[in-house]
Amino acid sequence: xxxxxxxxxxxxxxxxxxxxxxxxxxxxxxxxxxxxxxxxxxxxxxxxxxxxxxxxxxxxxxxxxxxxxxxxxxxxxxxxxxxxxxxxxxxxxxxxxxxxxxxxxxxxxxxxxxxxxxxxxxxxxxxxxxxxxxxxxxxxxxxxxxxxxxxxxxxxxxxxxxxxxxxxxxxxxxxxxx
Numbered sequence: 668x669x670x671x672x673x674x675x676x677x678x679x680x681x682x683x684x685x686x687x688x689x690x691x692x693x694x695x696x697x698x699x700x701x702x703x704x705x706x707x708x709x710x711x712x713x714x715x716x717x718x719x720x721x722x723x724x725x726x727x728x729x730x731x732x733x734x735x736x737x738x739x740x741x742x743x744x745x746x747x748x749x750x751x752x753x754x755x756x757x758x759x760x761x762x763x764x765x766x767x768x769x770x771x772x773x774x775x776x777x778x779x780x781x782x783x784x785x786x787x788x789x790x791x792x793x794x795x796x797x798x799x800x801x802x803x804x805x806x807x808x809x810x811x812x813x814x815x816x817x818x819x820x821x822x823x824x825x826x827x828x829x830x831x832x833x834x835x836x837x838x839x840x841x842x843x844x845x
Contacts, residue, residue, distance in 0.1 A: 668730075668732070668772070669728050669731060669772045669776065670728075670729045670731050670776075671727070671729070671780070672726060672729055673724075673725065674713060674716075674725040674741075675713075676706075678727050678736060679709045680706075681736055682709065682760065683703070683704045683705070683706070685739075685760035686702075686703075686758075688702070689822065689823075690822050692704055693827075694795060694798065695739075695756055695757075695758050712725065716741075722743065722744060722745045723742070723744075723745065724742045724780065725739075725741045725756070726740050726742075726777070728769070728773055736760075736761075737759065737769060738757075738758055738759045738760050738761065738773060739757070739758045740754065740756060740758070740773050741755045741756040742754060742755075742780060742781055743755050743756075745787075747785075749788075749789075750788035750789065751787060751791070752785070752787055752790055752791075753790070753791050753792055753793075754774070754781075754791070755792065755793075757770065757773065757774075759773070770800075770804045771807060771808060774805065774808040775843070778790060778808065778834070778843070779843075782836055782840075787836065790834050790839075791831065792805065792810065792832050793819070793829045793830065793832070794829065794830050794832065795827045795829050795830075796815065796827070796829065805832055806832075808834070808842065809838050809841070809842035810832040810834045811834065811838070812830050812831070812832050813831045813833055814831050815828055815830055816828065816829045816830075
């Protein structure tokens with residue numbers, strides 16, 4: 668099992684070490700971050716996060732048994748008026764636990780926060796179209812593809828397409844016990 672705890676300055680170095688290429692940075696953080704990832708960028712990332720009125724909640728993912736940090740996830744663009752937000756910065760950073768369902772657990776936990784604690788109606792996300800394991804994970808959690816955004820990311824000379832996906836509150840209620 669896993670637990671989500673707020674991401675703090677003490678967690679910066681581990682995340683920086685996980686993000687080891689421009690490609691991994693673009694997949695994790697999009698164009699808002701530059702490679703190599705730095706503590707200054709992460710300071711800005713959490714500057715106004717993780718408080719009662721914040722529009723961003725940033726988490727480290729903890730292995731409940733070992734206490735090790737194994738990943739990272741955020742809930743951003745929290746719009747309390749329209750009751751919506753976006754999942755982002757999803758990373759199973761510990762390569763030893765990849766392929767073991769950790770991503771699915773991370774999504775379930777972040778959706779609990781979104782729908783149970785924040786009482787949101789809609790949660791969206793974007794995922795590059797070649798990341799088939801992430802797409803499968805999101806679909807299993809109840810996300811539905813809404814549309815393909817073409818050439819939204821640029822890695823070197825290559826452009827990447829991105830699926831826009833979302834889950835609504837009533838859809839989550841149906842799938843949360845699966």
